[in-house]
Amino acid sequence: MDLLMMFASYGIGGALLSEIDRRQDELKNKSELFTILLAVINSLLLSYLVLTDASSAILFAAVLIGVIFGGKVDNLPFLLGSLILGGAILFRVIYQNFSYAIPLVFALAISALLDEYGHDRSKKYKTRLIGPFFEHRMTLKTSILVLSVVKVISVWHFLAFLIFDIAYELNSKRVG
Numbered sequence: 001m002d003l004l005m006m007f008a009s010y011g012i013g014g015a016l017l018s019e020i021d022r023r024q025d026e027l028k029n030k031s032e033l034f035t036i037l038l039a040v041i042n043s044l045l046l047s048y049l050v051l052t053d054a055s056s057a058i059l060f061a062a063v064l065i066g067v068i069f070g071g072k073v074d075n076l077p078f079l080l081g082s083l084i085l086g087g088a089i090l091f092r093v094i095y096q097n098f099s100y101a102i103p104l105v106f107a108l109a110i111s112a113l114l115d116e117y118g119h120d121r122s123k124k125y126k127t128r129l130i131g132p133f134f135e136h137r138m139t140l141k142t143s144i145l146v147l148s149v150v151k152v153i154s155v156w157h158f159l160a161f162l163i164f165d166i167a168y169e170l171n172s173k174r175v176g
Helices: 003-026 032-052 054-069 076-095 099-120 130-135 138-149 155-173
Strands: none
Touching (some): 003 032, 003 155, 032 054, 032 076, 054 076, 054 099, 054 155, 099 130, 099 138, 130 138
């Protein structure tokens, strides 16, 4: 996959995910149909990444497992998006010889789950290290960095995931 396309797709995916989250939290379903449309578009974009790029499949499968077990799929747009993305991941596992990556996916899913658990409690941590670490969901990013250093996942995928996360954070900070 072309790097520019991958970086742009991860960035758009992160921003759209943040927008869906923001709309569900702040707008309280006032524009749910539009939010559902955003969720479908985003899940189709992420599904494209999953189906065309093995490392993206590993990363997004881990994130999906982490958010499901973290209880974050708690509304219709997230449920629809999760079903579409989960279908693409399942297709990849069954038809594209992805079973070799399942242990890696579950290891990263544990990191994602720790991020969700810690993020929900980040304000309660009194130390200057632990609170910000979980507030910015650093467990999964650190795990991906380690995997890129030992060349299990390319450094480009680590950077793409950072772009995804930065786009999420930038969108969540905007007003309106």
